[in-house]
Amino acid sequence: MAVYLVTGAAGFIGSSITHALVERGEQVRALDNFSTGLRSNLADVMDAIDFREVDLRDTHELQLACEGVDCIFHQAALPSVPRSVKDPRSSHEANINGTFNLLEAARAAGVRRVLYAASSSAYGNQPGLPRVETMTPAPIAPYPVQKLAGELYMQSYWRVYGMETVCLRYFNIFGPRQRPDSPYSGVMAKFCLQMLRGERPTIFGDGEQGRDFTYIENAVQANLLAAAAPAEKVAGRVFNVACGERHTIRETFEVIAGLTDYAGTPEFVPDRLGDVRDSLADISAAREAFGYAPLVGFEVGLQRTVDWYRSEMAREERELDLIAEEWSKGKCRGCN
Numbered sequence: 173m174a175v176y177l178v179t180g181a182a183g184f185i186g187s188s189i190t191h192a193l194v195e196r197g198e199q200v201r202a203l204d205n206f207s208t209g210l211r212s213n214l215a216d217v218m219d220a221i222d223f224r225e226v227d228l229r230d231t232h233e234l235q236l237a238c239e240g241v242d243c244i245f246h247q248a249a250l251p252s253v254p255r256s257v258k259d260p261r262s263s264h265e266a267n268i269n270g271t272f273n274l275l276e277a278a279r280a281a282g283v284r285r286v287l288y289a290a291s292s293s294a295y296g297n298q299p300g301l302p303r304v305e306t307m308t309p310a311p312i313a314p315y316p317v318q319k320l321a322g323e324l325y326m327q328s329y330w331r332v333y334g335m336e337t338v339c340l341r342y343f344n345i346f347g348p349r350q351r352p353d354s355p356y357s358g359v360m361a362k363f364c365l366q367m368l369r370g371e372r373p374t375i376f377g378d379g380e381q382g383r384d385f386t387y388i389e390n391a392v393q394a395n396l397l398a399a400a401a402p403a404e405k406v407a408g409r410v411f412n413v414a415c416g417e418r419h420t421i422r423e424t425f426e427v428i429a430g431l432t433d434y435a436g437t438p439e440f441v442p443d444r445l446g447d448v449r450d451s452l453a454d455i456s457a458a459r460e461a462f463g464y465a466p467l468v469g470f471e472v473g474l475q476r477t478v479d480w481y482r483s484e485m486a487r488e489e490r491e492l493d494l495i496a497e498e499w500s501k502g503k504c505r506g507c508n
Contacts, residue, residue, distance in 0.1 A: 180248030182209025228270030256315035313446030343414035347388030387473030414453035
């Protein structure tokens with residue numbers, strides 16, 4: 173039976189891939205250092221996986237983790253363009269050095285295939301939509317530079333060592349388990365939680381920036397399909413993973429406002445340094461190579477996402493009510 177390794181398994185996309193593999197009955201090994209991932213994302217599958225708390229800088233533990241593995245889903249990263257602008261060194265160490273360490277561990281262990289979480293930000297602000305994989309990358313901020321360097325390493329290990337590497341350029345993935353509580357969180361997560369709480373969301377720039385928003389189930393599907401595809405169709409290649417549709421930030425705000433019954437207006441602030449103005453993907457290469465087609469569209473994905481955050485808020489409120497009740501009875505957890 174094949175063994176699958178997921179790095180960044182407690183993160184948004186990594187945990188979603190881990191859950192999908194467990195649901196299929198696969199043997200899963202999972203790594204995370206919890207720098208951005210959450211233990212709660214894996215709570216309901218922890219007993220079904222071989223979880224190891226490992227940092228990608230720990231080459232010894234990485235080598236042990238790769239032993240006996242057939243395929244790796246490499247999702248671990250310090251994500252976010254703003255984070256990399258503010259602190260390029262730490263993101264460089266995680267995203268470039270960490271990826272190199274993983275490739276070396278995988279090579280030593282004889283891992284057959286590595287699926288790499290690449291980024292559409294590699295295209296930068298160059299003219300021409302939709303983005304096609306044959307375009308020359310033009311990254312702006314440190315984060316897309318780092319992710320592009322990871323792509324080049326992946327392709328090198330295919331050409332030089334014969335390791336089957338596949339790069340999937342994600343376009344604005346959103347959905348359940350995405351963290352909304354960080355300055356670097358995705359716009360969908362922040363909008364959903366802020367509007368459910370009645371808080372005023374912030375839009376950077378004029379809100380007319382276009383994004384190819386892609387629901388998490390589509391990204392998971394792309395990974396699973398690419399993992400099973402024949403090497404001659406995918407090895408050493410880069411593929412866009414998106415829906416092939418463009419939606420503006422203003423439009424997104426309006427849809428989420430309708431789903432959350434939010435009656436307020438957004439606050440507009442200046443553009444963020446390093447942000448890409450527009451993105452839209454050509455997804456024909458992934459369709460032709462491994463049969464990728466989006467399963468969940470923009471509005472359905474938003475509805476599912478809002479429903480998930482609403483249920484999480486309700487769960488947290490129930491827990492707070494229980495604590496308050498225990499406190500009132502003198503049974504507060506942790507009380508002397």
